[in-house]
Amino acid sequence: MLDLYEFFSSGDHWAEPWVLDVELIESLRFGPLADRTDLEVAIALTKLLYEDFVSYGTDGHGRRLNDENVLPVIKAHGGVLERLALEGPQWPFRTFDGPHGFGTYWRKNGMSGGGGWQMRRDCVEAILGPTRDALEELEELEYESRFKKGPAGSFKNLIFAAAGPKPEIVLRDAVNNDVEIVRNAENCLVYSDSLPPHGLTWRQMITWWTKNHHPDADEKTAADSLYRRLYRSLDSLPEQLLLRTYCARYAAEPGGFEIPALIPQVYLHYDPYTRRSGKQSGALYRQRMDFLLLAPDRSRIVIEVDGIQHYGRENPPDEKGRVTYTASPQLYSEMVAEDRRLRLAGYEIYRFGGWELTTPGGEQLLEHFFTDLLARHRKPTL
Structure with missing residues (x-):
């Protein structure tokens, strides 16, 4: 271990007495x-x-x-x-x-x-x-x-759970890589506390929520308030089912507040130029992740729920007003190219088809998945 005693001293270690700097x-x-x-x-x-x-x-x-x-x-x-x-x-x-x-x-x-x-x-x-x-x-x-391939860089902040018009973000300080939300900040949540060594748990999220949004609330009341706020950011039924199923674990199981928090609608990157032009850049195809888990083993786990718009283009309504879709190889290619980029950056990605979560066995499928996922990414034993 690096000996920093000498580093803390303002004297010459060999010629003078040790003096604290x-x-x-x-x-x-x-x-x-x-x-x-x-x-x-x-x-x-x-x-x-x-x-x-x-x-x-x-x-x-x-x-x-x-x-x-x-x-x-x-x-x-x-x-x-x-x-x-x-x-x-x-x-x-x-x-x-x-x-x-x-x-x-x-x-x-x-x-x-x-x-x-x-x-x-x-x-x-x-x-x-x-x-x-x-x-x-x-x-x-x-x-x-050092021996495990994980995401490059260090945790800075999370911008997530936008409910309403989406936030507009600028790089306020390019030297320190500080971002600022300049419009619609009231519609999203920002977590910028230090990331604990073993990921981000519900208890830590609840503590942050209580401190910043619900002072004086007890833990149970704050947890319920946080859950309702996260749920409001989801529009699709399959995504809502996924959050409900996961949160049922921490609400019911002993020690449930210690499992990783499931964070919805997390902004991965932001490109104001493509927003202004109305075009998508191949490099910034996916602005948001549907869900993110910061696991105890320091893995960053992305969970995506794919509706038909991920791989098909909407056709004009027919004479009866019915809407159909045509499979789009371009959309599919853009989606899997972004998956490759995230995996190479160290993220772990899991995808669900929206359809499979609307079947009668959708909730059970999710329960089994989360059981296996949390077992795989549990806190390391030393």
């Missing part, structure tokens, strides 16, 4: 470093805090931090963990000495006298151990991802 530490609260990942920094900060508090609680030797700079390190640690979508430790103390220090805490909680060293070690372990374990698990997943 406070300016660098405080910068971590506002964003990642240019030449180190947040995961690397979080692991190093966790180790630094762990070893210093254990040292203070035992022999007192080898400590690098003091009462003046330990709090900035704790705050930086929390900020980096938040960007990694990990829950930070709950600190019952924030310094070494003084009324709010570790020393005062252990004396008030019976960690003095015989066996005190081990009790104080156990105390630090209880505070920082879960964070260390979560970071090690995330580090292992990062290592495994």
Whole structure:
């Protein structure tokens, strides 16, 4: 593991005492470093805090931090963990000495006298151990991802579930790749929180929904409100059946809120030029995905429900007003070409014909499919 102790020091490691670079530490609260990942920094900060508090609680030797700079390190640690979508430790103390220090805490909680060293070690372990374990698990997943072909790039945001006129999107900041919805933003939802290491679950979606759209609601009420909002974005009966069938799992099964969220009508890309001209570009054939799952194994799973318009062109009504379609090799070719592009980009794609979901066995077909899909993409065991 990369040793970042020297990186956090503003002194010469060989010629001068170790001195914390406070300016660098405080910068971590506002964003990642240019030449180190947040995961690397979080692991190093966790180790630094762990070893210093254990040292203070035992022999007192080898400590690098003091009462003046330990709090900035704790705050930086929390900020980096938040960007990694990990829950930070709950600190019952924030310094070494003084009324709010570790020393005062252990004396008030019976960690003095015989066996005190081990009790104080156990105390630090209880505070920082879960964070260390979560970071090690995330580090292992990062290592495994090097050998698994997944989507290129990192998660930025989701624009989804448009109900009404579709959003118009511009690239507001080309340097940071920031997009902005300049028209009809009120008709769609935008998720821009950090993506947790193990995908995006219903519980995380409900937490986001509560915070941004339904404050003061309890979890069950917020979940029902989110489901109804997502359902409104779907126009076709087969798509509605698919969402209902999947959501019945998290509504009824124990632990159902921990399964991946099924996100409808997700914008994959946006081309204002083709919108203005009324033409489709072969490179941007599919602007939206019908459904997206961000699975625990970090797979991005696309589910498409194909109506006849995906592979046939509508004919003029006949003398009785009946509408028929003619199979279009061009439409079919455009659809499968986009599938190839997404697969090469690391997405996993599953297609349903709209017709098969309107048959009497459509719901059962979906139940079996989701059972197999979630089993295949469950959280990795380490």
